[in-house]
Amino acid sequence: MKRIWILVMVFFLVGCSNNEDVYTSEPIENVTLTVQELSDFTDNTLNYYDIEVTLDDEKDQLIGKETITYHYDETEALEALYLHVYPNAFKSSSHPSLFDQEVTKAMTQEGSIEIKNVLINGKTIEYSYEPIDTVLKLPFDLIPGEDYMIEMDFVIQVSSTTERFGSIQGIYNLGNWYPILAVYDDEGWNLDPYYDVGDPFYSEVANYDVTLTLPEGYIPSASGYLYQKEDKTYHFRADRMRDFAFVLSDKFLIKEKLVNDTLVYLYYPSSLSNHYWTDHALTFAEETLLLYEDFIGDYPYKSYSVVITTFPSGMEYPGLVMISDQYFYDFDITNLRQTIVHESVHQWFYSLIGDDEIDEGWIDEGLTTYFTMYFDQAVYKKAYYDRTLKYYRDRRNKYGIENITVLKSAKDYADWSEYGVAAYVTPALMYDEIYKTYGDEKLKTFVQSLYSNYVYGILRYEDLIETLKTVYGEEVMEIVDRYLK
Ligand SMILES: [Zn+2]
Structure with a gap:
């Protein structure tokens, strides 16, 4: 961030x-997302998330189902596994005040996630939220080297904030929204809460297949690439990514540009449709990719989305970054450039x-x-x-x-x-x-x-x-x- x-x-x-300087990019304006070819990448040693979710924009809810194929590859047997359920950090008045105390206090709708019907390998599991609200504990004997299929249903209430997870002004910032496996390392399980300071996240790469159904008129931006679209249902895929974020809105316009072998998207609210800096924003992302694919290493993902949204500065997710719309309204090109470059550099570091x-x-x-x-x-x-x-x-x-x-x-x-x-x-x-x-x-x-x-x-x-x-x-x-x- x-x-x-x-x-x-x-x-x-x-x-x-x-x-x-004067910028001369010629991006393609495109109100629909490009459907990309499904890659034949497979790596069965990675955990695999299969998520189906529907947005209800009347209730500000995400209703869905998640199936994780989990490979337990540690050396010791354990009696439980843990997932982070971060929407619960937005549940009470004590939720993290990430940016602005006043904005936090003005939150009229709290966020939360309700988990239902948890199964592991087809067997019903008595789950609990412990040791804290943002952690889901699933008691189950884990044997090294075994694979487990974890299934659950969920109802997510989106909070009314401009944070990483929140909806305001018809834009849904959906970072850290779904149940994500906690990391087990030499310190044991990492079950930290959603701290106020820092980007308090730690996760391992996994493969994702995420199916999203939206109300009429909505356009999704996502960490993964779109490989299929049927009416209002979008199928996204992400290979070897350590998280999966969305920003959704019925107000988005899109520009796109192919940079090396990555489709770079700029999403921006229609209120900025006449703002010529949208081209600049796309150019900053393009220039960062060109420089660091050469200087550091290949950017292997098929898409990269720069999303101009209500988030008050910049926030990185794999394949997607949230960038404040305020830089446009303030005509602050320096902060716009530095924020897009900063979050784009995070595509390598983080x-x-x-x-x-x-x-x-x-x-x-x-x-x-x-x-x-x-x-x-x-x-x-x-x-x-x-x-x-x-x-x-x-x-x-x-x-x-x-x-x-x-x-x-x-x-x-x-x-x-x-x-x-x-x-x-x-x-x-x-x-x-x-x-x-x-x-x-x-x-x-x-x-x-x-x-x-x-x-x-x-x-x-x-x-x-x-x-x-x-x-x-x-x-x-x-x-x-x-x-x-
Ligand atoms: Zn940062």
Whole structure:
């Protein structure tokens, strides 16, 4: 995510943003989604989600059914498995106030998910929400190496917010909406709640087949690609993705452009139909893909959707990013560019190269923040890079370097301001110093080596340090220790 504290930067940058370059993209305007060929990708070692869901826009509900083919590949037998059911975080007045306390208080409809009829391998399961509301516990003996078929029905109430999960002004932001398997790792089950600070999500790649039925006039944007459409029912597929998000609206217009072998979509509300920056928005996504497919590694998905929505800044999901419509209304091209680039860079750091965003969120945010700066320099002007660098240095100094701890869990930060300077700014300054010391080619070797070793996997602190040492030599630790200790 790109957070509110970055908005502070607007006041610093906006005065300098009059000399933006002229863009010349020729996107295809297309009110219907393109149906793409179903890929023959199979990997039966991955978990598989088969979800069928219908939107009821009168009640703001999603009603559906989910079937997961789950491969239990740990070495020890367990007595339960767990899924996150994040809509329950929006259930009570104590739900996370992610952005704006006032917006949170103004929520008139709470969000929730009601689970029904849970079966594992055809057998009825007595499930419970424990240890917290946002976790579904399914007691069942798990034997290493076995496969399980988990089935459940659900009714999801969408909250009336402009958060990652919420509906307002006829746009449904549907991030973290369906029951998703918790990760079992060397710490055991990761059952963290939906924290206020950070993007509090941690998941493994899986394959998805999602069937969505919409009311008349609605257009879906999705993490996966569309492979079949019958009347108001859309069939999406996503292979090796670590989450699946939607944004739905009856007000969307679409532009699309083929970039390498990915169809890049821009979704935007019809109120922006005369806004010429919609072309720019598509171009920023295109330029990011072109730069980083070359510099880091292949973007393997068949579609990528940039969705202009009510979300108040930017939020990344695999194959789909939410971008604030406010940048258009404010004519804030700098924040529009930086937010689209930032969320697009997350397609590599978080989506393809995963991490535990709760315990080590600085890994994806730090790399993403740095490669957003790097984009500005590589595609536009070095002055943009230098300006951001100066802003970050000032920000870190002003906060007090001695008050900043990068290596701690998102749940231990007091607020977004502290998290921003620790997880975004400080690692970005570290990568800047490494880049200035060792140069471009080494930087490329470093990120390509992250990509080749951790694509579709989870990158941890130890792995990151090991890769830095392998590429740059032991002496790089002199720089690393100054920022991370
Ligand atoms: Zn981010």
